[in-house]
Amino acid sequence: MPPGRPRSEESRRAILAAADELLLSHGLDAVTMDAVAERAGASKATIYRWWPSKELLALDALVISLEDVLARVRTDTGTLRGDLRAILRPAMTQLSQRPYGRVIAALIAEIHRDAAFAEVWQERYVTARRRHARAAFRRAIERGEISAKTDVELALDMIYGPIYHRLLHGHAPLSQAVAYRLVDTVIGVAGSPPSG
Amino acid sequence: MPPGRPRSEESRRAILAAADELLLSHGLDAVTMDAVAERAGASKATIYRWWPSKELLALDALVISLEDVLARVRTDTGTLRGDLRAILRPAMTQLSQRPYGRVIAALIAEIHRDAAFAEVWQERYVTARRRHARAAFRRAIERGEISAKTDVELALDMIYGPIYHRLLHGHAPLSQAVAYRLVDTVIGVAGSPPSG
Amino acid sequence: MPPGRPRSEESRRAILAAADELLLSHGLDAVTMDAVAERAGASKATIYRWWPSKELLALDALVISLEDVLARVRTDTGTLRGDLRAILRPAMTQLSQRPYGRVIAALIAEIHRDAAFAEVWQERYVTARRRHARAAFRRAIERGEISAKTDVELALDMIYGPIYHRLLHGHAPLSQAVAYRLVDTVIGVAGSPPSG
Amino acid sequence: MPPGRPRSEESRRAILAAADELLLSHGLDAVTMDAVAERAGASKATIYRWWPSKELLALDALVISLEDVLARVRTDTGTLRGDLRAILRPAMTQLSQRPYGRVIAALIAEIHRDAAFAEVWQERYVTARRRHARAAFRRAIERGEISAKTDVELALDMIYGPIYHRLLHGHAPLSQAVAYRLVDTVIGVAGSPPSG
DNA sequence: GTGTAATCGAGACGGTACGTCGAGTCTTGTG
DNA sequence: CACAAGACTCGACGTACCGTCTCGATTACAC
Numbered sequence: 001m002p003p004g005r006p007r008s009e010e011s012r013r014a015i016l017a018a019a020d021e022l023l024l025s026h027g028l029d030a031v032t033m034d035a036v037a038e039r040a041g042a043s044k045a046t047i048y049r050w051w052p053s054k055e056l057l058a059l060d061a062l063v064i065s066l067e068d069v070l071a072r073v074r075t076d077t078g079t080l081r082g083d084l085r086a087i088l089r090p091a092m093t094q095l096s097q098r099p100y101g102r103v104i105a106a107l108i109a110e111i112h113r114d115a116a117f118a119e120v121w122q123e124r125y126v127t128a129r130r131r132h133a134r135a136a137f138r139r140a141i142e143r144g145e146i147s148a149k150t151d152v153e154l155a156l157d158m159i160y161g162p163i164y165h166r167l168l169h170g171h172a173p174l175s176q177a178v179a180y181r182l183v184d185t186v187i188g189v190a191g192s193p194p195s196g
Numbered sequence: 197m198p199p200g201r202p203r204s205e206e207s208r209r210a211i212l213a214a215a216d217e218l219l220l221s222h223g224l225d226a227v228t229m230d231a232v233a234e235r236a237g238a239s240k241a242t243i244y245r246w247w248p249s250k251e252l253l254a255l256d257a258l259v260i261s262l263e264d265v266l267a268r269v270r271t272d273t274g275t276l277r278g279d280l281r282a283i284l285r286p287a288m289t290q291l292s293q294r295p296y297g298r299v300i301a302a303l304i305a306e307i308h309r310d311a312a313f314a315e316v317w318q319e320r321y322v323t324a325r326r327r328h329a330r331a332a333f334r335r336a337i338e339r340g341e342i343s344a345k346t347d348v349e350l351a352l353d354m355i356y357g358p359i360y361h362r363l364l365h366g367h368a369p370l371s372q373a374v375a376y377r378l379v380d381t382v383i384g385v386a387g388s389p390p391s392g
Numbered sequence: 393m394p395p396g397r398p399r400s401e402e403s404r405r406a407i408l409a410a411a412d413e414l415l416l417s418h419g420l421d422a423v424t425m426d427a428v429a430e431r432a433g434a435s436k437a438t439i440y441r442w443w444p445s446k447e448l449l450a451l452d453a454l455v456i457s458l459e460d461v462l463a464r465v466r467t468d469t470g471t472l473r474g475d476l477r478a479i480l481r482p483a484m485t486q487l488s489q490r491p492y493g494r495v496i497a498a499l500i501a502e503i504h505r506d507a508a509f510a511e512v513w514q515e516r517y518v519t520a521r522r523r524h525a526r527a528a529f530r531r532a533i534e535r536g537e538i539s540a541k542t543d544v545e546l547a548l549d550m551i552y553g554p555i556y557h558r559l560l561h562g563h564a565p566l567s568q569a570v571a572y573r574l575v576d577t578v579i580g581v582a583g584s585p586p587s588g
Numbered sequence: 589m590p591p592g593r594p595r596s597e598e599s600r601r602a603i604l605a606a607a608d609e610l611l612l613s614h615g616l617d618a619v620t621m622d623a624v625a626e627r628a629g630a631s632k633a634t635i636y637r638w639w640p641s642k643e644l645l646a647l648d649a650l651v652i653s654l655e656d657v658l659a660r661v662r663t664d665t666g667t668l669r670g671d672l673r674a675i676l677r678p679a680m681t682q683l684s685q686r687p688y689g690r691v692i693a694a695l696i697a698e699i700h701r702d703a704a705f706a707e708v709w710q711e712r713y714v715t716a717r718r719r720h721a722r723a724a725f726r727r728a729i730e731r732g733e734i735s736a737k738t739d740v741e742l743a744l745d746m747i748y749g750p751i752y753h754r755l756l757h758g759h760a761p762l763s764q765a766v767a768y769r770l771v772d773t774v775i776g777v778a779g780s781p782p783s784g
Numbered sequence: 785g786t787g788t789a790a791t792c793g794a795g796a797c798g799g800t801a802c803g804t805c806g807a808g809t810c811t812t813g814t815g
Numbered sequence: 816c817a818c819a820a821g822a823c824t825c826g827a828c829g830t831a832c833c834g835t836c837t838c839g840a841t842t843a844c845a846c
Contacts, residue, residue, distance in 0.1 A: 004821030005811040011823075029309060032801060043824045048803070102308035108364050109305035112298035113225060118366070126367050153368050154358065154377065162350065162357030164364075168304050170314070171322050172349050181350065189381050200790025201842045207792075228832060239793050244834070396795030397837040403797075421701060424827060435798045440829070494700035500756050501697035504690035505617060510758070518759050545760050546750070546769065554742070554749030556756075560696050562706070563714050564741050573742065581773050592816025593815070599818075620806060631819045636808070 007050075014040035015047055019054075020061035024098050028106035031058050055110040055117050062103060063124050069094055070128060075136050080145055083136035084159070084183045091129075092163075092176040101167045108168070130156055146190040158186050203246075210236040211243055215250075216257035220294050224302035227254050251306045251313050258299060259320050265290055266324060271332050276341050279332035280355070280379040287325075288359075288372040297363045304364070326352055333386075342386040354382050399442075406432040407439055411446075412453035416490050420498035423450050447502045447509050454495060455516050461486055462520060467528055472537055475528035476551070476575045483521075484555075484568040493559045500560070522548055538582040550578050595638075602628040603635055607642075608649035612686050616694035619646050643698040643705050650691060651712050657682055658716060663724050668733050671724035672747070672771040679717075680751075680764040689755045696756070718744055734778040746774050 018039035022030045031054050037044045051057040069090045075083040094100070107125075111118040137152045159182045166174040214235035218226045227250050233240045247253040265286045271279040290296070303321075307314040333348045355378050362370040410431035414422045423446050429436045443449040461482045467475040486492070499517075503510040529544045551574050558566040606627035610618045619642050625632045639645040657678045663671040682688070695713075699706040725740045747770045754762040 001813070003813065003819065005823075007822065027309065033803080034801060044803080046823060049822075099308075105301075105305040105308050109301040111364070111366065112295075112301050113223065122365075122367060126365060130367075151377070154374070154381075157358035157361050157368065158354055158378070158381065161359070161361035162353035165353050165357035165360050168307070168360075168364075169318075169322060170307065171318060171326075172353065178350070181347070182354070185350075185354070185385050189385050198790080199788070199844055201792075204792065229834080230832065240834080242792065393839070395793065395839065397797075399796065419701065425829080426827060433798080436829080438797060441796075491700075497693075497697040497700050501693040503756070503758065504687075504693050505615065514757075514759060518757060522759075543769070546766070546773075549750035549753050549760065550746055550770070550773070553751070553753035554745035556753050557745050557749035560699075560752075560756075561710075561714060562699065563710060563718075564745065570742070573739070574746070577742075577746065577777050581777050593818075595817070621808080622806065632808080634818060637817080
């Protein structure tokens with residue numbers, strides 16, 4: 001153990017809980033260092049000691065509140081369609097329960113203001129979410145279920161892209177059904193010889 | 197004409213120009229009312245008289261700087277593929293020239309904070325951009341080029357969604373070639389009997 | 393009148409009153425920008441706009457609360473002794489009524505931390521207070537009441553020095569009687585041929 | 589000897605040395621507990637265990653750095669004038685070598701904030717310095733060199749008061765010559781029948 | 785021409801949150 | 816016990832924008 005007083009686990013949890021609550025009930029704007037500090041019974045200095053910005057704190061809080069879902073994903077259905085549905089189902093459920101759109105929109109804006117944040121975001125949020133689906137595509141290619149020439153990254157974007165588009169813009173409804181149709185469409189393209 | 201001193205066209209232009217410059221060279225964060233006022237030689241009160249928030253001012257400035265491109269779009273190629281390429285080509289060019297990703301990300305975040313802004317954004321930005329592509333799909337359906345059952349809105353999202361996804365997340369490259377491949381893929385699906 | 397909204401006299405007075413109250417009832421330490429702002433119903437920005445530091449604000453407040461006394465001083469008694477007593481009497485009265493020692497000690501400490509403050513302190517506090525006594529000495533020299541060779545500055549210091557010494561150190565009592573004895577002693581020296 | 593690990597003499601010295609250095613080269617403001625701890629290689633807890641405040645620590649450090657001078661004072665000249673000059677000479681030399689004015693001003697301010705400090709200050713600083721001069725006056729009275737009615741405390745203040753006044757206010761130069769003239773003036777008064 | 789009325793610039797105002805610093809306390813493991 | 820290390824709460828700092836306000840000055844139309 002390093003010398004000195006160890007980090008207070010209690011305070012860490014209280015800060016994350018405060019951030020999470022503010023984040024999901026009032027948005028990233030409400031996650032001010034002052035508000036988190038007061039609500040968590042912590043001092044601002046303590047927050048700054050462990051999180052360089054409120055955005056990274058919010059990301060931490062968000063990721064924690066999402067990672068249970070991520071951990072429970074099981075993709076062993078035998079078909080790409082089944083795997084992708086299994087991956088998207090809990091995600092869509094979660095998105096519909098809380099105003100994640102607002103939060104994610106604010107954090108995506110932060111990507112473009114803070115390169116350090118962008119990197120962590122990529123690592124902790126984007127990569128974690130795409131990994132499962134990418135693996136499902138790879139397995140489908142190995143099984144010969146879809147063409148080996150499939151551009152997996154673009155295929156992922158054709159599923160996730162429209163979902164985020166609707167989540168962020170709100171110009172059209174977003175539901176599990178929509179997600180399933182995206183899956184079917186993308187598989188339809190990848191399953192048949194490429195048309196381009 | 198109403199009584200009183202008329203609005204100063206000069207000041208209006210100076211404010212929009214200042215906002216546009218700040219927006220594209222330093223991002224939405226730099227578009228503070230103070231900075232715009234100083235740069236435009238205007239007073240903050242004047243800005244507030246005509247724009248309710250800096251975000252709506254920024255949107256105004258952005259739309260002006262984008263609308264030339266929009267006006268020049270000609271979609272009379274005879275094929276859906278040609279039309280969509282004609283629509284996307286100048287857009288992709290423009291996106292690659294200036295840091296629009298940063299600006300659009302910030303404005304999308306604003307959607308979720310300000311319902312009034314969301315409405316204007318929908319009207320002035322989203323709708324304007326989708327209208328052309330939607331019309332192209334409609335014409336293609338009428339010509340029998342694609343199935344009449346095509347979900348046009350979803351098809352639009354499968355083109356625009358991945359583009360915005362990459363623009364905003366930056367997890368993968370974005371280029372005209374990528375946009376063209378999206379077009380081809382979507383047409384490939386819509387042209388053949390639906391697989392879902 | 394200069395352009396722009398004129399300075400609010402009301403806020404100026406409220407800030408000075410708040411500072412004065414905090415200064416005299418709880419000392420300079422209590423004169424925090426936050427406390428003054430809250431008590432005056434003003435914003436910190438407004439205070440900073442007009443006073444560069446809380447010490448200069450406190451000095452302003454202090455000088456205002458002292459200057460009435462200074463203005464009422466009349467030195468036309470005809471003798472140096474009478475003049476000096478007339479000058480010191482109200483000062484000693486004032487010093488005994490409120491904890492000025494604490495305040496002056498804190499401000500004198502500030503002299504050594506902030507050269508700008510030192511200058512203003514010299515101008516607004518020290519000079520104002522010594523001027524009367526110095527003039528009394530000059531008139532006494534002109535009248536031939538005391539030697540023309542008298543080092544007036546040192547004589548002033550031999551009156552004010554011990555007073556401040558006791559005020560600041562508190563090692564011995566300070567009263568009007570003590571001040572009068574200092575006056576008599578110094579005149580006794582100056583009246584006779586210098587011994588140095 | 590009490591049980592447990594004995595106090596570290598090394599750490600005590602390092603802390604005082606660090607405090608002294610910070611005090612004289614950057615003033616009392618620089619004597620922060622953190623800075624002293626870091627510079628001394630000690631922990632803040634250790635400092636707090638032995639010194640209740642940074643001001644008392646600074647006083648300790650200051651007194652140590654002054655007490656050599658005090659110990660070397662020899663007052664056996666046979667005349668009050670000679671004794672007082674012998675007492676003041678090394679003090680004035682020391683004052684002119686390092687920025688003691690700043691330090692003393694800050695500590696005097698502390699007197700008025702902390703009664704415990706005031707007491708220690710009185711004991712360790714003021715009394716120690718006045719004792720010699722007071723004794724010299726007493727001997728002079730015994731010798732019949734000055735009037736037995738002399739108010740010794742006031743006489744001391746008429747020497748030390750102006751010196752501190754100039755040291756703290758900086759409104760006029762302070763030198764050994766000035767100190768000597770103060771001595772001569774005070775003796776002049778005390779030596780002759782009182783003029784009041 | 786002379787109101788009347790809305791505009792304009794300038795800039796002061798009360799607020800809120802920022803990120804930092806120091807004070808003084810507490811909690812570890814080590815000597 | 817004392818000690819180094821260092822995390823903790825608390826409160827003030829000085830700054831930056833926000834959105835509102837109060838000025839004097841300007842510029843139109845209506846009478």
